[in-house]
Amino acid sequence: MRDKDRLPGDGVHDDTAAIQALLDAGSSVVRLPAPSRHYLISRPLRIHANQALELDRFARIRLAPKSDCLMLENADQESGDANIAVRGGIWDMDNLRQTPNPLAVPTPALKAQTTYVASTYLGIGMRFVNVRGLTLQGLTFKDPVTFCVQLSMVRDFTVDDVTFDFNMGNPIPGNMDGIHLDGGCRFGRITNLKGTTYDDLVALNADDSFDAPLHGPITDIEIDGIFAEGAHSAVRILSNHSPVERISISNVHGTFYQYGIGITNIYPGEPSDGVFDAIELSNIFAAKAERKAVFQKDDHPVFPIVWVERGCRVGSLSIRGLRRRETLTSVECVGVAKGASVENLYASCCSWRNDTGQAAAFLGNEGDIGSLVLEGIWAGGDRVLDNRGSIGTMVLDGERTSTVPAEAPPAKPRWRY
Secondary structure, three states: OOHHHOOOOEOOOOOHHHHHHHHHOOOOEEEOOOOOOEEEEOOOEEEOOOEEEEOOOOOEEEEOOOOOOOOEEEOOOOOOEEEEEEEOOEEEOOHHHOOOOOOOOOOHHHHHOOOOOOOOOOOOOEEEEEEEEEEEEOOEEEOOOOOOEEEEEEEEEEEEEEEEEOOOOOOOOOOEOOEEEOOOOEEEEEEEEEEOOEOEEEEEEOEOOOOOOOEOOEEEEEEEEEEEEEEOEEEEEEOOOOEEEEEEEEEEEEEEOOOOEEEEOOOOOOOOOEEEEEEEEEEEEEEEOOOOHHHOOOOOOOOOOEEEOOOEEEEEEEEEEEEEEEOOOOOOOEEEOOOOEEEEEEEEEEEEEEOOOOOOOOEEEOOEEEEEEEEEEEOOOOOOEEEOOEEEEEEEOOEEEOOOOOEEOOOOOOOOO
């Protein structure tokens, strides 16, 4: 290796050229040695097809001040790459020493931009576009400007054992997603995510801002294992017109100040037609978190743990094992907003203990539900259902009701806390 390509890892000298030279040499596995302090990069590293980049679990790689760029991306986003793996490392974007979050403080150029430009600075840590066979494992993301990871047109992927270690943002804790999927993602498994994020810990955004390649269906995704305290939200599922289908979310643990799982659209005030189907939620251990002034969310309503936003059309939504004990904010466990519709909503084996002193139903409906089945819902003395919308048919604990009431009485306790 030439002197200029040395890899000191001393936290002072720029290691970008040396690391990129190792990636460009064509080795199938590039393993960086433990740095004496930390690696420093100033330009995006580009990883190639059929290549793995490995660091020690807690070896730090930091973005140099005012670099204003990605830390890592795949090399051939136009033609596509295959079989890429990134394992280990603390990926530190050092957001306080980058240009402030452009989504919170947009530049005139960004405000005027209407099409997707890959080189636009959006404060994202890693981006993978048009990849088949991606593995991200054992990473820590430290202080991103916005999203830690953005995936678009990625299929057959695994994200596992990822930790988020965030400060309070630059300039505010906003738009700080964890794993952010855009259009065209399919056949993915996301597991064991830990830490607090100040936007969606996982986002499945079929119709994000700008245009292709960010727009398109998202299908066949499994999310299993989220652990977060005081986070914005666990999972956001978003569509404006592209379908989001066959999504399984399980074993969510934590407290969230916006919603736990949101089925949502985008572009407030504009016509929307979010399309969703076969959404399955299980083992949700969640409650509300304090919504602090620093989050700048005072103008937002208080959302349920599971929330279906207006303008969303959902085929099938299944919720099994939502277990909540609430001491902070009295709001429904599941909410269907006015202007939203769910063809089939099934909830079973759920428990809701409300210690706030203010009543709230397990399910609040202001929208349109075609078929509603509620089995084994223990609401701890509160109502199971508060219906201010329309419900076609309803089955409550095995008994079909010919007339759907505005309120369903509390279910008899089937288990104790």
